[in-house]
Amino acid sequence: MSYTLIISEKPNAATKIAQALADDQPKKVAAGGAYWFELKRGDREIKVAPAVGHLFGLKQVTGNSDYPALEIAWQPSWEVNKESDYAKKYFDNIKKLSEKADDFVVATDFDVEGSLIGFNILRFAHCDESKATRMKFSTLTKEELIDAFEKKSGLDYSNIWAGEARHKLDWFWGINISRALMSAVRRAGAFRVLSIGRVQGPALALLAEREKKIASFVSTPYWQLVALYEGVEFLHRKQRFENEREADEALARSEKSGFVSLLDKKKMKLRPLPPFDLTTLQTEAYRCFSINPARTMQIAQGLYEAALISYPRSASQKLPPQLNLKKIISQLAANPVYEEKAKALLAAERVKPAEGEKVDPAHPAVHPTGLKPSAGALKGEAAKVYDLIVRRFLQCFAEDAEAERVGAELTLGREKYFAQGDRVTKRGWMGFYEPYTKFEEKQMPELRLNQKLTVDEIKKVKKMTQPPKRFTPASIVSELEERDLGTKATRAEIIETLYRRGYVEGKSIAVTALGLAVADSLEKHVPEIMSDELTRHFEKEMDEIQEGKTTQEKVVAEGKREIAKICDEFRPQEEAIGRELLGAVNEMQRKASVLGKCNKCGKGEIVVRRGKFGLFAACNAYPECKNTFPLPKDAAVLATGKTCTFCSLPIVKIVRRGRRPFEMCLTPNCESKANWGNKRYAKKEEAQETKQPTQEVKPLPQKVTATAQNVKPEGKLEGKPRKAPKASKKKAGKEKKTGKKEEKQKEKKENEGVADAAA
Numbered sequence: 001m002s003y004t005l006i007i008s009e010k011p012n013a014a015t016k017i018a019q020a021l022a023d024d025q026p027k028k029v030a031a032g033g034a035y036w037f038e039l040k041r042g043d044r045e046i047k048v049a050p051a052v053g054h055l056f057g058l059k060q061v062t063g064n065s066d067y068p069a070l071e072i073a074w075q076p077s078w079e080v081n082k083e084s085d086y087a088k089k090y091f092d093n094i095k096k097l098s099e100k101a102d103d104f105v106v107a108t109d110f111d112v113e114g115s116l117i118g119f120n121i122l123r124f125a126h127c128d129e130s131k132a133t134r135m136k137f138s139t140l141t142k143e144e145l146i147d148a149f150e151k152k153s154g155l156d157y158s159n160i161w162a163g164e165a166r167h168k169l170d171w172f173w174g175i176n177i178s179r180a181l182m183s184a185v186r187r188a189g190a191f192r193v194l195s196i197g198r199v200q201g202p203a204l205a206l207l208a209e210r211e212k213k214i215a216s217f218v219s220t221p222y223w224q225l226v227a228l229y230e231g232v233e234f235l236h237r238k239q240r241f242e243n244e245r246e247a248d249e250a251l252a253r254s255e256k257s258g259f260v261s262l263l264d265k266k267k268m269k270l271r272p273l274p275p276f277d278l279t280t281l282q283t284e285a286y287r288c289f290s291i292n293p294a295r296t297m298q299i300a301q302g303l304y305e306a307a308l309i310s311y312p313r314s315a316s317q318k319l320p321p322q323l324n325l326k327k328i329i330s331q332l333a334a335n336p337v338y339e340e341k342a343k344a345l346l347a348a349e350r351v352k353p354a355e356g357e358k359v360d361p362a363h364p365a366v367h368p369t370g371l372k373p374s375a376g377a378l379k380g381e382a383a384k385v386y387d388l389i390v391r392r393f394l395q396c397f398a399e400d401a402e403a404e405r406v407g408a409e410l411t412l413g414r415e416k417y418f419a420q421g422d423r424v425t426k427r428g429w430m431g432f433y434e435p436y437t438k439f440e441e442k443q444m445p446e447l448r449l450n451q452k453l454t455v456d457e458i459k460k461v462k463k464m465t466q467p468p469k470r471f472t473p474a475s476i477v478s479e480l481e482e483r484d485l486g487t488k489a490t491r492a493e494i495i496e497t498l499y500r501r502g503y504v505e506g507k508s509i510a511v512t513a514l515g516l517a518v519a520d521s522l523e524k525h526v527p528e529i530m531s532d533e534l535t536r537h538f539e540k541e542m543d544e545i546q547e548g549k550t551t552q553e554k555v556v557a558e559g560k561r562e563i564a565k566i567c568d569e570f571r572p573q574e575e576a577i578g579r580e581l582l583g584a585v586n587e588m589q590r591k592a593s594v595l596g597k598c599n600k601c602g603k604g605e606i607v608v609r610r611g612k613f614g615l616f617a618a619c620n621a622y623p624e625c626k627n628t629f630p631l632p633k634d635a636a637v638l639a640t641g642k643t644c645t646f647c648s649l650p651i652v653k654i655v656r657r658g659r660r661p662f663e664m665c666l667t668p669n670c671e672s673k674a675n676w677g678n679k680r681y682a683k684k685e686e687a688q689e690t691k692q693p694t695q696e697v698k699p700l701p702q703k704v705t706a707t708a709q710n711v712k713p714e715g716k717l718e719g720k721p722r723k724a725p726k727a728s729k730k731k732a733g734k735e736k737k738t739g740k741k742e743e744k745q746k747e748k749k750e751n752e753g754v755a756d757a758a759a
Contacts, residue, residue: 003045005101006135007094007121009108011035012305013140014050017107020145021046034089036097041149047101049094051108055087056120058171067179068567070560072171074120095125104128105152107135110362111313112546113489115156116163129155138314138363140307141371159362161552162545169538169559173198176563177529180570181518181577185585188578192585194518195501199486201522202532203494204503204511206479208519210468211511217467223247224463225254227410227417229455230445234410234417247460254458255413260451262409262418270401270439272429274317274356275365276392278488279481281312281385284392286474288436289384290507293477293492299385300366307371308378309389313489314363317356319396323364326351329397331370338390341432345397353396354429367393394432401428406444412455419444470508484536502588517584524580525573528566595639595666596650601625606650606666608637617652617666629666646671 006021008014018026018037026039026048036049057080062071076091077084098104104127106118115134122132133152137144174197181194196204223244225236236254241247276284281300282293291299300312319325329351333342345351355365368390378386407420421444424430430437447453471479473495480491498504503515511519522529538559544550570577595617598604604621608631615637617629629649631637635656642651644665655661665672 001045001100002102003047003100004103004105005094005097005127006046006048006105006107007118008048008050009114009117010052010305011050013107013109014048016140016305016307017145018048020140020142021048021149031096032089032092033086034093036093047097048107049097050090051094051117051121052087052090054113054117054120055091056124057081057084058167060175065179067176067183068172068564069175069179070172070564072168074124076124091121091125094121098125098127101127102131104132105135105149106132106155107137107148109311109313110134110136110138110156110159111311111489112159112163112166115159116167119155119160136362138311139309139369140305141369158546158548162542165545165552165555165559166542168556169542170198172559172563173201176567177201177570180567180574181581184570184574184578185581186578187575188582190582190585192589193501194581195497196518196522196529197494197497198538199480199490199494199535200497201530202483202485202535203476203480204498204515204519205523205530205532206483207471207476207498207504207509208511208516210471211516214467214470217465219464219466221462221464224461225251225415225417226459226461227254227412227455228457228459229410229453232419232421232443232445234408234419234455237409237416237418244462250415251458251460253414254417256456256458257452257454258410258412259453260408260447260449261411261416262407263447263449264407266405267425268403268405268422270403270428270430272354272395272398272400273392273433274354274358275319275367275396276389277315277317277356277358277360277365278313279315279478279491280317281366281389282492283474283478284436285385285388286472287438288388289381291381291385292473292496294473294496295381296385297489297492299382300389302382303386303389306373306377307369308373308386309369310365310367311363312366314360314366315358315488316360316363316365317358318360319353319355319365319367319393323367325353325397328368328370329394331372332368332390332394335372337387338394341391341394345394350397350399355396388436391433391436395429398429398432399426401430401439402426403439406447408444408447410453410455412458470506470510472508476509483532484539485532486539502592512584512588514581514584514588517581521577521580525577526566526570528562528569534562592638595637595652596641596643598625598627599649600627630668644670644672 006014006017008017014037018039021041022037022039023041024039026037029036029038034050036047039046039048055077056074057077058072059075059080060069060071061073063069076088078086078088104122106115106122108114108118118134121127122129132155134155135145135148135152136156137148174195177197178193178195181196182192185192185194220242221244223241224239225241225247227234227236236250238250241250274280278297278300282296285291285296285299286293297312300309303309304312326346329342329345332338333346335342366389368386373386402425403422404425405420405422407418410417421442422439423441423443424439430439473492476495477491480486480494481488485491486494495504495509498515501514502512503518504511519530528534538555541550541555541558545552545555593608595606595608598606598619598621601619601621601624604619604625604627606617606627606629607620609616609618614633615631615635617631617637619625619627631652632654635654638653638655640651640653640663642663643649644651644667647665647667647670649666649670651663651665653661653663
């Protein structure tokens with residue numbers, strides 16, 4: 001039987017595509033732990049098979065774990081990383097189906113990542129490229145998917161080659177510089193997974209520069225003169241007096257009685273805000289809900305897969321007419337939440353949107369599809385982000401808002417004081433964007449030119465200069481975009497990587513001692529690693545691949561030469577770099593292992609230890625105090641600085657790769673865990689806790705290093721407990737026998753950071 005095989009990027013997308021194209025209900029066929037869909041469209045048999053994102057990853061094919069490593073090839077993702085074993089069954093199904101398919105349709109996301117995902121499947125499943133076409137769509141609505149299928153085009157090779165070049169360059173930077181960093185730290189006598197990537201380095205340098213400005217900032221006093229009239233502050237025309245004597249003299253020349261010497265009134269029209277591109281969506285979600293950019297991206301992806309919004313990884317602020325905008329507004333009018341606003345737009349025939357300047361040739365601005373979410377489908381953060389997107393969309397079609405700006409100058413004695421206020425006179429689009437409208441009104445008193453008046457008070461106020469503000473997760477994403485560093489889809493993940501590596505912390509991003517040490521050392525010894533100019537250069541070249549102005553081969557060859565040069569500069573400075581990083585690495589390890597004060601003796605600290613049965617927590621005042629607590633296995637245990645309201649013991653965060661982190665107190669049978677039996681993940685956690693026996697505490701060594709008993713913040717555990725001196729020969733023999741195994745484990749740990757560092 002002949003058929004067309006459609007390859008989608010993810011299972012949710014495959015479901016939407018199958019439902020859209022089927023004349024009847026598509027048939028779901030389970031096989032090998034995965035599935036595909038079979039359907040009929042007209043006289044054509046179609047099968048839709050999902051992938052699960054990237055089914056192939058880059059892997060070193062020659063050499064060892066040294067650097068530079070430059071010989072790489074695509075390998076199945078389950079061979080690159082065992083945690084991707086689940087992907088094999090999806091590829092096996094696609095490969096099996098491809099054997100009898102007449103033609104192939106790539107229906108992955110239309111961007112460089114999606115195009116590369118689809119192309120890798122085609123070539124490694126041995127599909128005939130000459131029989132392959134491309135579906136291009138920005139939403140997963142039935143109408144658009146049918147249109148995309150009917151108007152299939154050739155494969156988008158410019159996207160494919162740009163995506164492949166990016167992956168290769170990111171691999172070269174990520175694996176080689178990460179290996180170099182860890183080699184430097186090992187030479188200094190410690191071990192820690194460290195990573196720096198092509199964009200991660202410049203991003204860290206940017207944050208470190210701000211951190212150093214804050215640390216070196218010396219606050220100095222200044223004085224302001226303020227006149228109060230009807231509750232409004234009028235500031236002296238010389239806004240800051242650096243010299244208090246000068247301020248006192250100006251104050252002495254000021255009198256409470258005076259007159260209005262200048263009055264300026266301006267009417268302003270305020271255009272609607274442009275529709276969302278990804279970055280403005282992320283920054284606005286952070287402003288309105290404090291949702292970090294990476295989480296916003298996850299939520300938006302889910303809304304897209306549910307066909308509620310358009311493709312979120314867009315740099316566009318355009319809403320082209322072919323989207324049938326009037327239809328979307330009409331569909332939103334069927335939702336009681338948006339009925340009033342949408343109907344008002346339709347009644348006024350306002351269907352032409354205000355737009356921004358940003359353009360993305362692949363996708364329009366992020367917008368709602370008009371489909372109504374099913375009852376109860378959206379909750380929590382997803383409901384908030386969806387509402388934000390809908391209201392931002394609707395306000396694009398509304399009338400301009402109008403405001404009045406009034407500036408007034410008061411002459412008080414021989415001195416002049418000024419104030420300015422704004423008030424909205426017509427809400428226009430602001431009423432459509434409530435409650436997210438941001439416009440600060442400042443009311444001014446009713447004044448006339450030359451009006452005589454007496455102010456309530458004139459006072460001198462002492463203030464101190466303030467250091468520059470730290471970046472937030474949202475503002476640093478915007479800054480990276482402004483500097484053309486990274487892509488719209490990767491910037492948020494880059495910042496998350498810096499958090500995971502322990503380089504930064506806090507909502508108001510502070511660079512840790514480790515982050516500063518890495519930034520300073522690399523800037524000093526190998527500045528190219530932290531160079532935003534070099535990063536921008538390659539970003540531009542990859543854009544030129546998409547535009548057909550250069551080739552992947554040329555860009556990758558240049559990247560190889562550059563990374564080889566960087567590695568040559570790094571190697572002779574390994575020892576110096578390692579020494580500079582060692583102190584910060586040790587301090588991070590020490591902090592990571594301390595969970596809180598001991599509740600039993602009150603003198604020691606509860607720290608994470610590794611014993612015969614795995615991790616446990618114990619008081620470091622051993623042997624005087626033998627207080628211990630069990631901990632979950634195969635997880636990183638991080639201090640939170642919080643205590644349990646029930647038992648007053650420290651609360652820790654439990655982190656496992658591929659699973660959502662959660663917090664718990666150290667008491668196994670605490671009242672706070674009473675309802676854990678109702679949650680699947682909690683049952684497992686509780687079972688692991690109760691199975692793990694209490695262990696006797698062994699004293700910590702005097703010098704804390706990045707070995708043995710310490711937990712890395714990114715969730716990995718290194719080393720083994722130290723043996724007594726008499727066991728050293730036995731240990732040495734064992735290490736010799738298992739050398740190859742440990743080398744492989746070490747290489748695996750080094751490679752773990754590649755995906756992070758690649759950003």
